[in-house]
Amino acid sequence: MTFIAKPKVAHPSLPRNALGSTRRDYEGALSTLCAGCGHDSITAAIVEASWALAIEPQNMVKLSGIGCSSKTTAYFVSGGHGFNSVHGRMPSIAMGANAANRALTYIGVSGDGDTLSIGLGQFCHAIRRNLNMLYIIENNGVYGLTKGQFSASADLGTKAKKGETNFQPPIDPVLLAMTLGASFVARSFSGDKEQLVPLIQAGLKHQGFALIDVLSPCVTFNDHEGSTKSYAYTREHYEPAVHADFVPLQPEITVDYRAGETLPVVLHDGSRILLRKLDAAYDPTNRTSAATHIQERMKLGEHLTGLLYIDESQRDFHDINATPDAPLNSLPFETLSPGSKVLEKALAAYR
Amino acid sequence: MSVAATQQYDDNPRRASILTLLMEPTDTSHPDYYHRVVDCQWACPAHTDVPEYIRLIAQGRFTDAYMVNRESNVFPGILGRVCDRPCEPACRRGRIEQKPVAICRLKRVAADHRDDVTKLLPKIPKLKNGKRIACIGAGCASLTVANDLMPLGYEVTIFEQYGEPGGLMRTNIPSFRLPQTVLSEEIGMITGMGVDLRLNSPIKSMRELLDKGGFDAVFVGSGAPKGKELKLPGREAAAANVHIGIDWLESVAFGHVEKIGKRVLIIGVGNTAMDCCRTSLRLGADSVKVMARKPRGFFKASVWELEDAEEESVAIIINRSPKAFVLASGKLTGMLFDQMEYDLDARGQITAERIVGEEFLPADDVILAIGQENAFPWVERNLGISFDKWDVPVIDKITFQSTRPEVFFGGDAAFGPKNIIWAVEHGHQAAISIHRYAQGEAVAERLAPTVNLQSRKMGMHEWSYSNDYTPVERRLMPHVSIKERFKKLNIEVELGFTAEQVEQEVQRCLNCDVQTVFVAKLCIECDACIDICPVDCLTITHNGTENELRPRLKAPAKNLAQPLYVSAGLPQTGRVMVKDEDLCVHCGLCAERCPTAAWDMQKSTLHWPLATAEAASLEARKPKIA
Ligand SMILES: Cc1cc2nc3c(=O)[nH]c(=O)nc-3n(C[C@H](O)[C@H](O)[C@H](O)COP(=O)(O)OP(=O)(O)OC[C@H]3O[C@@H](n4cnc5c(N)ncnc54)[C@H](O)[C@@H]3O)c2cc1C
Ligand SMILES: Cc1ncc(C[n+]2csc(CCOP(=O)(O)OP(=O)(O)O)c2C)c(N)n1
Ligand code: SF4
Ligand code: SF4
Ligand code: SF4
Ligand SMILES: [Mg+2]
Numbered sequence A: 001m002t003f004i005a006k007p008k009v010a011h012p013s014l015p016r017n018a019l020g021s022t023r024r025d026y027e028g029a030l031s032t033l034c035a036g037c038g039h040d041s042i043t044a045a046i047v048e049a050s051w052a053l054a055i056e057p058q059n060m061v062k063l064s065g066i067g068c069s070s071k072t073t074a075y076f077v078s079g080g081h082g083f084n085s086v087h088g089r090m091p092s093i094a095m096g097a098n099a100a101n102r103a104l105t106y107i108g109v110s111g112d113g114d115t116l117s118i119g120l121g122q123f124c125h126a127i128r129r130n131l132n133m134l135y136i137i138e139n140n141g142v143y144g145l146t147k148g149q150f151s152a153s154a155d156l157g158t159k160a161k162k163g164e165t166n167f168q169p170p171i172d173p174v175l176l177a178m179t180l181g182a183s184f185v186a187r188s189f190s191g192d193k194e195q196l197v198p199l200i201q202a203g204l205k206h207q208g209f210a211l212i213d214v215l216s217p218c219v220t221f222n223d224h225e226g227s228t229k230s231y232a233y234t235r236e237h238y239e240p241a242v243h244a245d246f247v248p249l250q251p252e253i254t255v256d257y258r259a260g261e262t263l264p265v266v267l268h269d270g271s272r273i274l275l276r277k278l279d280a281a282y283d284p285t286n287r288t289s290a291a292t293h294i295q296e297r298m299k300l301g302e303h304l305t306g307l308l309y310i311d312e313s314q315r316d317f318h319d320i321n322a323t324p325d326a327p328l329n330s331l332p333f334e335t336l337s338p339g340s341k342v343l344e345k346a347l348a349a350y351r
Numbered sequence B: 001m002s003v004a005a006t007q008q009y010d011d012n013p014r015r016a017s018i019l020t021l022l023m024e025p026t027d028t029s030h031p032d033y034y035h036r037v038v039d040c041q042w043a044c045p046a047h048t049d050v051p052e053y054i055r056l057i058a059q060g061r062f063t064d065a066y067m068v069n070r071e072s073n074v075f076p077g078i079l080g081r082v083c084d085r086p087c088e089p090a091c092r093r094g095r096i097e098q099k100p101v102a103i104c105r106l107k108r109v110a111a112d113h114r115d116d117v118t119k120l121l122p123k124i125p126k127l128k129n130g131k132r133i134a135c136i137g138a139g140c141a142s143l144t145v146a147n148d149l150m151p152l153g154y155e156v157t158i159f160e161q162y163g164e165p166g167g168l169m170r171t172n173i174p175s176f177r178l179p180q181t182v183l184s185e186e187i188g189m190i191t192g193m194g195v196d197l198r199l200n201s202p203i204k205s206m207r208e209l210l211d212k213g214g215f216d217a218v219f220v221g222s223g224a225p226k227g228k229e230l231k232l233p234g235r236e237a238a239a240a241n242v243h244i245g246i247d248w249l250e251s252v253a254f255g256h257v258e259k260i261g262k263r264v265l266i267i268g269v270g271n272t273a274m275d276c277c278r279t280s281l282r283l284g285a286d287s288v289k290v291m292a293r294k295p296r297g298f299f300k301a302s303v304w305e306l307e308d309a310e311e312e313s314v315a316i317i318i319n320r321s322p323k324a325f326v327l328a329s330g331k332l333t334g335m336l337f338d339q340m341e342y343d344l345d346a347r348g349q350i351t352a353e354r355i356v357g358e359e360f361l362p363a364d365d366v367i368l369a370i371g372q373e374n375a376f377p378w379v380e381r382n383l384g385i386s387f388d389k390w391d392v393p394v395i396d397k398i399t400f401q402s403t404r405p406e407v408f409f410g411g412d413a414a415f416g417p418k419n420i421i422w423a424v425e426h427g428h429q430a431a432i433s434i435h436r437y438a439q440g441e442a443v444a445e446r447l448a449p450t451v452n453l454q455s456r457k458m459g460m461h462e463w464s465y466s467n468d469y470t471p472v473e474r475r476l477m478p479h480v481s482i483k484e485r486f487k488k489l490n491i492e493v494e495l496g497f498t499a500e501q502v503e504q505e506v507q508r509c510l511n512c513d514v515q516t517v518f519v520a521k522l523c524i525e526c527d528a529c530i531d532i533c534p535v536d537c538l539t540i541t542h543n544g545t546e547n548e549l550r551p552r553l554k555a556p557a558k559n560l561a562q563p564l565y566v567s568a569g570l571p572q573t574g575r576v577m578v579k580d581e582d583l584c585v586h587c588g589l590c591a592e593r594c595p596t597a598a599w600d601m602q603k604s605t606l607h608w609p610l611a612t613a614e615a616a617s618l619e620a621r622k623p624k625i626a
Helices: A038-052 A068-075 A090-100 A112-116 A120-128 A173-179 A193-205 A231-237 A287-299 A340-348 B003-009 B015-019 B031-037 B039-043 B050-058 B062-073 B076-082 B093-097 B103-113 B140-152 B180-191 B206-212 B245-253 B271-282 B303-311 B420-438 B499-508 B528-532 B546-552 B589-593 B611-621
Strands: A060-064 A081-084 A105-111 A133-139 A184-189 A209-215 A238-247 A262-266 A272-277 A303-310 B132-136 B155-159 B196-198 B217-220 B242-244 B263-267 B287-291 B315-317 B320-328 B331-344 B350-362 B365-368 B407-409 B450-455 B457-459 B514-518 B538-541 B564-566 B576-580 B599-607
Touching: A038 A068, A038 A105, A038 A133, A038 A193, A038 A209, A038 B528, A060 A068, A060 A090, A068 A081, A068 A105, A068 A133, A090 A105, A090 A120, A090 A133, A105 A112, A112 A120, A112 A133, A112 A173, A120 A133, A120 A173, A120 A209, A133 A193, A173 A184, A173 A209, A173 A287, A173 A303, A184 A193, A193 A209, A193 A238, A193 A303, A231 A238, A272 A303, A287 A303, B031 B039, B031 B450, B031 B599, B039 B050, B050 B062, B050 B103, B050 B499, B062 B076, B062 B103, B076 B103, B076 B180, B076 B420, B103 B499, B132 B140, B140 B155, B140 B180, B140 B217, B140 B420, B140 B611, B206 B217, B217 B420, B242 B245, B245 B271, B245 B365, B263 B271, B271 B287, B271 B303, B271 B365, B303 B315, B320 B350, B331 B365, B407 B420, B420 B611, B514 B576, B528 B538, B528 B589, B546 B564, B589 B599
Parallel strands: A060 A081, A060 A105, A105 A133, A133 A209, A184 A209, A238 A303, B132 B155, B132 B217, B155 B196, B217 B407, B242 B365, B263 B287, B263 B365, B287 B315
Antiparallel strands: A184 A303, A238 A272, A262 A272, B320 B331, B331 B350, B450 B599, B514 B599, B538 B576, B564 B576
């Protein structure tokens, strides 16, 4: 951690987005994480993506649970709304907020412990409901905040800092999400912003639940020899399979697709994701073959990364439940609370 | 991710050819590398250690700050007022928020608040080394030569034509900019070393001096004393009211001229013109116009001199080319000018010019301030001292030696008019040459500069320098009121910074000498430094050619005058760490954030050899007699 705040001084030629803001306007409080933590890099990627999408800070909702990773929502978009839930309970807070106000942009940041250990149940149900949010797991294979115990994502055979070996099989959030019917599943690495930033942009614009599992080395408790989540090990064993470029909605589409090389996916608001396959055999639109492929590579000790599965046609929570189009706080009181006569009528229907 | 994979992300079609021409890792052991990062010190002809003296001022150590200055620039009190300050346009702070650190004004703070420095001045050996050196002219160049050679045991004689030492600093720089007391005190520190100063002693024949003087070497520091003429109709007839700027200023300085007409035209818009117009106002003129041939962007005068003149209501009239002096009954009544018009291209260069009219401006006096030249009527041309086809002496740019081995030139006499700080540096270099020459050593084989590095890390989050960026703007120099300052010729206009201003201004310095030093093999490519750098000067990327690399850095490196640092290949991916030195604010956050101490903040100290260092090194190489 650093005691000296990042000064407000910036590069004079720092670009501005559609709102006239610079990237620096999307920063948050000073990080208190260990110097070199992967989580801080992900924070920087979120800052970059939020700036590039020109999200109005006051329209952003940042949610998290407990853990080093969950602390990071304080470190970006200080103008947004934030909620730190109790351990593993972020999805239910996201659920409630999203149900009440669908007009905001929801980003949840959690850890492998927060999501896959104590919060596993909530996580699964958020996926099933296809809640419209971006859910980032900052995956370091340990409980960083409580000093480095193995988490549920620790790989078989990986070694803890003091030397003990993990013998329990890991839960892989990507495969889990795919079996639960998730509509947007990605994996990335904190040390690869070229891949991560467009994924975050795409995830924020995706209608429905977008999961990005980001390998994020814990520099203090899990960056040693023998760890399968260190910087060095991750770099050796992670293979980009599909690169996603995000193309914002433009009045005239000027990008040229170089047919055959890229596959455009049109998102709900008209923006596009351009998928570029780096592994020819991989099909990010076929859930079954994609899952098989991921598993096969995992057996070889490799992590496939990129946008691993996408389906824009799935109905999201609001669609499934036919909720009103507008945020609840914008509805007139009479609509929200139509009175006892209407209630009685509704109850009568069940008698 | 493998290197191959990183490369797949880059769809730059030129990559194949780029990969074959990668940038070499930067050689930071070259003494120029870290020196150059300290923009002010690199720009200063004498390489004054600016950040060091600013830190000393911040600590209230004015005397120490003064001595750091004196070591390099010899005249801190003088230069703290009138230096041409090439350091300021170079200062990094000026690229971050427009206005550079007030480096020059802070130098004056050190000079104004120092204690007596007599005891700190170099010791002069009683026993002389038997070598006698003559300096011609008592300007800053000769004085510097004396300052450097006296401590080594030389007997230095300075011949000065006038009754007072100081050269143009005394005769041309007006006392409302540079008080005589300041000038005399700093010159006194040198003459007080036991220099044989011969005033009222013009050298009329170089031959005589060389043949009969009995000197081992001669330094010519006679300046560039000839003001340029403007040969136009009426010049001769109007002679009584047409003055050559530098001669006129000299007459004012010596009290020979005490007034001027009400309406004065100054021809030319350089620094001499600025002194002429402001001096005119103090000698009774009430309408002073500075006539410029070209538009504003082409003025030779420093911005601050223009500001000071305009503050005193001097009018600067552009696009007027002098045509004739106009007389009535044998007396000057004014001047005729062509009205000019220019076409400028996108870069602001003149592509065409034309005359669009004519204008008469009335005047009682005209002062010509259109340049100076060096002139050597007293140097015979058959002494083995070569002059080129423009009748300018042929001088070696590094050693300042002429084609006659025992004769050296420096200051304005060497390459034409420059400024005080250049004359000082010439003096330093000539002193080294004279020492080597007098000791029978090859003059060109001098010591090379070196740079030392020392970590500023004190503990977990502690650095032994003030690394917080302070967002204060440049402080403005307080001036004597317009009414008050004209009461006497020698009222110094600038009052000097107040204590509060000093306190704020020192914090604006970025400590560019506290360098970011990188060790590639320690880096784990966690990106922490990249993310924290407030000005985006760091990038980890695959290597490339410089042209290709510059635009694709985190913040495109557009300032080609500032170098890129490129590391050796990083252990995990073989990519390189690239730093654009341009806007680094030396906050140290990269080093603070780095988990492996791959970045460290280390203070660089430049050793720019002067005659004392040269002498010590020669001494060390002498065989010791047991
Ligand atoms: C009007 C004006 C304003 C200036 N303002 C500034 C300023 O603000 N800041 C700045 O940095 N620079 C300024 N300069 C330039 C600066 O003054 C000179 O560059 C500098 O003084 C050169 O120093 P020097 O030692 O080479 O020569 P000089 O200062 O010219 O000294 C030469 C000396 O040699 C003597 N001499 C000449 N011939 C002989 C001889 N044959 N025998 C004996 N003695 C001789 C002269 O009398 C003189 O004393 C200004 C110049 C002018 C004209
Ligand atoms: C209900 C509850 N149980 C246990 C804890 C202790 N605890 C705090 S953080 C944490 C694990 C965090 O791990 P992870 O989500 O992976 O975050 P990291 O610190 O690794 O980023 C645990 C078990 C708690 N705060 N609350
Ligand atoms: S900021 Fe300070 S050290 Fe850097 S160039 Fe300016 S004066 Fe020199
Ligand atoms: S010291 Fe480091 S973090 Fe600070 S501006 Fe320079 S490179 Fe950036
Ligand atoms: S913080 Fe240190 S280890 Fe991390 S990328 Fe920068 S130099 Fe490398
Ligand atoms: Mg964790």
